[in-house]
Amino acid sequence: MINNRLVTVAAGVAAAAAYLACPAAVQAGGQFNAVLIASNCAVCHGPDGKSAGLTPGLDKLTKEGIADHLRKFRSGEKPSTIMHRFAKGFNDAQIDAIAAQLGK
Amino acid sequence: MSKHSAAKNSRREFLHLAGAAGVVSALTLTSRVSLAGSSGRVAVVGGGFGGATAARYVKKFDPGIDVTLIEPNTKYVTCPFSNTVLGGMREINAITHSYKGLSRAGVKVLHDSVSAVDPVKKRLATKGGDSISYDRLIMSPGIDFRFEDIPGYDEAAMQLVPHAWKAGQQTVNLRRQLMAMDDGGLVIITSPNNPFRCPPGPYERASMIAYYLKHNKPRSKLLILDAKSKFSKMPLFLEGWGIHYKNIEWIAGNKGGQVIEVDAKNRVAITDFDKHKAAVFNFIPPQKAGAIAHSAGLTDKSGWCPVDFLTFESTIHKGIHVIGDAAIVTGMPKSGNAANSEAKACAIAVVALLKDNKPMVPMTSNTCYSLITPEHGISVTAVWTASPDGYKKNSGGVSPEGRDAAFRKLEATYARGWYANISRDIWG
Numbered sequence: 283m284i285n286n287r288l289v290t291v292a293a294g295v296a297a298a299a300a301y302l303a304c305p306a307a308v309q310a311g312g313q314f315n316a317v318l319i320a321s322n323c324a325v326c327h328g329p330d331g332k333s334a335g336l337t338p339g340l341d342k343l344t345k346e347g348i349a350d351h352l353r354k355f356r357s358g359e360k361p362s363t364i365m366h367r368f369a370k371g372f373n374d375a376q377i378d379a380i381a382a383q384l385g386k
Numbered sequence: 387m388s389k390h391s392a393a394k395n396s397r398r399e400f401l402h403l404a405g406a407a408g409v410v411s412a413l414t415l416t417s418r419v420s421l422a423g424s425s426g427r428v429a430v431v432g433g434g435f436g437g438a439t440a441a442r443y444v445k446k447f448d449p450g451i452d453v454t455l456i457e458p459n460t461k462y463v464t465c466p467f468s469n470t471v472l473g474g475m476r477e478i479n480a481i482t483h484s485y486k487g488l489s490r491a492g493v494k495v496l497h498d499s500v501s502a503v504d505p506v507k508k509r510l511a512t513k514g515g516d517s518i519s520y521d522r523l524i525m526s527p528g529i530d531f532r533f534e535d536i537p538g539y540d541e542a543a544m545q546l547v548p549h550a551w552k553a554g555q556q557t558v559n560l561r562r563q564l565m566a567m568d569d570g571g572l573v574i575i576t577s578p579n580n581p582f583r584c585p586p587g588p589y590e591r592a593s594m595i596a597y598y599l600k601h602n603k604p605r606s607k608l609l610i611l612d613a614k615s616k617f618s619k620m621p622l623f624l625e626g627w628g629i630h631y632k633n634i635e636w637i638a639g640n641k642g643g644q645v646i647e648v649d650a651k652n653r654v655a656i657t658d659f660d661k662h663k664a665a666v667f668n669f670i671p672p673q674k675a676g677a678i679a680h681s682a683g684l685t686d687k688s689g690w691c692p693v694d695f696l697t698f699e700s701t702i703h704k705g706i707h708v709i710g711d712a713a714i715v716t717g718m719p720k721s722g723n724a725a726n727s728e729a730k731a732c733a734i735a736v737v738a739l740l741k742d743n744k745p746m747v748p749m750t751s752n753t754c755y756s757l758i759t760p761e762h763g764i765s766v767t768a769v770w771t772a773s774p775d776g777y778k779k780n781s782g783g784v785s786p787e788g789r790d791a792a793f794r795k796l797e798a799t800y801a802r803g804w805y806a807n808i809s810r811d812i813w814g
Contacts, residue, residue, distance in 0.1 A: 315734065315746050315747075315748065315749065317447075317734070318730055318731060318734050318746075318748055318749060319749050319751070319769075321443065321730045322726075322727050322730065322750070322751045324807065324808075324811040325723055325726060325727075325753060325804060325807060325808040325811055326753060326800070326803060326804045326807055326808075327807060328807040328810060328811070329807075329810055329811050329814065333803065333807055334803070334806040334807055334810060335803065335806065336799050336800065336802050336803030336806060337800055337803030337804065337807060363765070363785070363793065363796055363797050363800060364753065364765055364767050364785075364797075364800070367767045367768075367781060367782050367783050368751065368767060368769055368781065368782075369781075370780075370781035371749075371751075371768075371769030371780030371781030371782070372769070372780070
């Protein structure tokens with residue numbers, strides 16, 4: 283949780299500066315907002331990771347478990363229908379920050 | 387006045403004392419920010435995918451903010467999955483949602499229409515006679531139709547030739563016409579030029595209606611008259627139609643598919659080259675931002691609303707944010723899921739701005755499923771990061787071509803799971 287907060291704070295400062303000053307820096311990983319992107323997971327996995335069924339819920343998974351899944355989706359080690367297409371959008375720090383928001 | 391100043395002072399003091407922790411509390415879901423007292427007033431206009439999400443998430447990100455959602459209807463019928471109603475797989479009630487969940491989440495829901503917006507005094511008036519002051523206004527007006535571009539198509543013609551591109555009574559109308567049609571009758575669907583709401587929607591609709599025809603009216607055919615020469619998920623739709631349907635014909639824009647006039651009384655679609663007479667005619671008109679966006683002066687020459695990509699604040703009127711289909715969000719499609727993601731990014735920005743904090747660079751995402759049959763699903767996804775030029779794609783793409791029936795079935799199952807969960811995320 284502390285790590286995650288540090289990521290979020292650093293991200294906020296870097297983000298605003300990057301957006302205003304340097305378009306190239308916007309593509310860098312530093313400005314990541316874990317709360318925002320984790321909220322986007324709700325559309326398939328349910329609010330707070332509690333799924334209504336048909337898609338897997340996330341609420342029983344640990345932070346480490348979610349990060350591991352995302353890395354394996356990203357590398358292709360774990361096959362998926364759509365998750366690899368999402369996971370490739372995030373670097374390691376971002377995956378850990380998302381997992382910290384969603385996991386137990 | 388004095389009360390407002392006091393609140394603002396204490397908020398500043400709190401931020402000063404708390405330092406970086408103040409930034410954190412705005413972004414994590416703690417209630418600490420509410421220690422500073424009332425955090426401001428946010429009005430949200432429109433209770434669809436964009437507006438209802440924005441109202442809920444502003445409240446979730448900062449429970450101290452007073453959030454009022456203004457929406458004329460007491461029930462919302464979703465466009466996503468309305469094609470399954472046309473195909474006979476779902477009843478309209480299964481895609482209809484109330485606003486009780488938003489009320490339970492602490493959002494004040496006002497069922498009324500906005501009659502005027504005053505961006506200078508930061509106030510809006512409703513038809514019911516209320517006057518609502520706000521610190522930040524979020525508008526999610528959805529779409530309206532460019533009747534002016536299509537001779538013969540207007541509010542009256544809509545009953546004979548439904549668009550069904552805003553779900554509800556129009557969806558039920560089109561479904562009834564399909565059921566009443568004789569076996570052997572021709573169904574025509576038109577698809578407009580970009581940009582329009584739900585780019586794969588017309589082709590999913592064609593699939594769902596073709597499914598109904600195949601099983602109930604086997605002598606009938608479906609004709610798609612398209613203003614465009616290519617469309618969203620095109621290879622996947624063509625692959626799916628090749629497997630399941632012999633009753634769909636698609637005419638591209640460069641082969642005479644663009645409809646330039648409608649003869650509603652006779653259900654005739656008129657193109658540059660031809661006239662096509664339908665038994666059931668579903669005309670999906672060219673589109674622009676919803677009417678309230680125009681009357682509030684939020685649109686540019688394109689008919690859509692220009693916004694700052696970081697905050698979704700209108701570049702025309704400060705203090706008013708525009709999200710969803712009505713907004714020009716370069717790089718992102720006009721979809722319900724995109725509106726939901728834009729709403730969350732906008733909510734975080736609004737919470738930051740109300741605390742005089744600099745907004746962050748948002749990342750957004752979209753998952754868009756289409757059904758070709760109830761057991762054949764396909765998808766397109768993306769993750770984006772905001773930039774000064776628009777939303778740049780980090781990753782994403784469409785389902786692979788050439789996969790087996792089990793893979794398509796899994797995507798169809800996940801499509802239903804997506805619908806159930808995004809509905810709960812917004813209206814639950």
